[in-house]
Amino acid sequence: MDIENTQAQMRKGVLEFCILATLEHGDAYPTEIIEKMKEAKLVVVEGTLYPLLTRLKNMGLLSYRWEESTSGPPRKYYKLTPVGKQFLKELETNWEELVRSVNKITK
């Protein structure tokens, strides 16, 4: 098993959590989301975000609205639904527990 693959798997696991987390502070369209992810060095390429967003939307965690853009086609602005907020809260507690457990083992 190569290291890259393991890293990708780990990143993938938290990606959805991070998307939800970025939207907690306000609505955003995919390019904004990706910028934040890139700052945190989480996502390498943009294209992979779209399937995830669509999936989260289909799960009822996200909703979106169209907004006109000055440059190019209209943009999809994503927003957390109440279910999404609830889901995010659960994930946050889970995440803290997970970090604690991992720390306990690795230290």
Place this chain on the structure above:
Amino acid sequence: MNKTVTINLSGIIFHIDEDAYLKLSSYLSTIKGYFSESEGRDEIMADIENRIAEMLSEKVSDRKQVVLMTDVDYVIGVMGKPEDFAGDKSESETRKEQPVYSSTGKRRRVFRDTDNKIVGGVCSGVGAYFNMDPLWLRLALVVAFFAFGTGILLYIILWIVIPEAKTSSEKLEMHGEDVNFSNIGKKVEEEIHSFGKKAESWGDEVKQTLHRNRNLGEKMVDFLASVFGAFFRIFAKLVAVFLIIIGLIFLVAIFSSMLGGTGIVHIDNYNYSINDFFDTFFMNKDQVFLASIALLLFVGVPLLMLVYWGVRILLGIKKGNRFVSLAAGILWIIGISLAIISGINIGDQFAEHTTSKEYFHITKTKCDTLFLRVKESKEWNNDREYSRKHIHFSVKKHDLISADSVNIYFGFPTLDIIPSESDSLEIVIYNEANGKDKKEALHFAHNINYEISQHDSLIEFSPYFSIPIDEKWRAQQVHVEVRLPKGKTVFLSKSMKHIIYDIKNETDTYDTDMLGRRWIMGEEELRCLDCKGLESQDRHKTNRETTPSSE
């Protein structure tokens, strides 16, 4: 200088270099291959295209109006390579390999190669499609041209069916990835092979996560669909070849027969063509011409369409020529109309039915018993020699219709034996025919020739009646009545088999059982004189049936 293509991406128009366009479109179709319908493929693709449109619109300005290869490379760099999509897919690593169902390379399509054309670029285009030198195709066409013009017909059809390679991408596709029978077979093999691999990894998946059964099911359906798709394509191509062959054979047959070149039926040394058949039905050349056109359109157009569709299926041409179907439809309807008019023309000719009566004169006979038999002739007995020379509408090895250079012979007349009203033996011949009026019908009835001959008590009937070769066919028929006085005996020879027709007798014996026996005329019907064997058999049968009930 570069050729540009105009594309619509999320409602925005871009001018894009052709090579850049090819790269972008293959990129998009590859990505598309990574998503299944249920994952919301269309929505994801719309989002991605949306984003690409946004990025590209930043790249173009009034001064730089065209999207270049570098722009597409930039977009792909931002969005991620197709492999990234596979790697980041949520479910598993198995799709890291190239997706099987996405079309990466350009499939080869058939076009007319007008750059290397001699007439319409058909041969050079088809040659490119099958990877062969067009010279051979051209030679084959020239050879086929001498076979009743099949070559030229096929060429015209191909010319109409196959689109011309106009753009450079179409010219590329013309030499694209091979598509042929062995290739399709290979593809099926590959699919089965990759299915095996997938099945293994699926097995692991199922063990790990049972809730992914839904996905497995979907993959199975996907796989089965593609395998059946491949088989269906092979089957379709075989059907296409069949259609083309059948269509061409019949077209050539009809054409050549119409033009009077060859007959569709061979009689003696004379070729009987469709035209000749029409001649026997219609009164004048105009009607024959009308019927010929009707037949040509009514049968020829569907045959042409058969070939047209065959070629389209065989070469995988999806875009049809709307004009072809429309023209074919109109021509066919004209064909039907003409056929109906011709039918009415014929119907008119059959409007009236007439019977003419003719007496055959019997001279006195020495013997009491009258022998009836069918005249032995070369035609009647020597089947083998006969069938070599004549047409073969035959029943039980005997020809129903035949012809020589003078007459057309029809089989069979019908013969009945009824009691005579007087004391003398009479034979009446009823000649029946149709015509457009009574007078004409009578004319046709009179022209029927039927031969009966008498040698003392032996009376011989011809198995045929005839009409002159240039006579029209108007449902001519001959019925013979033998009027037998009471108490007179008659013997039916075995050879009468084909012409006796429902002769009344006291024992209700079937016609075939009446042969080879002597019959005597009773008050109203015949009675058998030497049917003892037959009778006893019958009685035996009835006895066995009645015995249990009587006891």
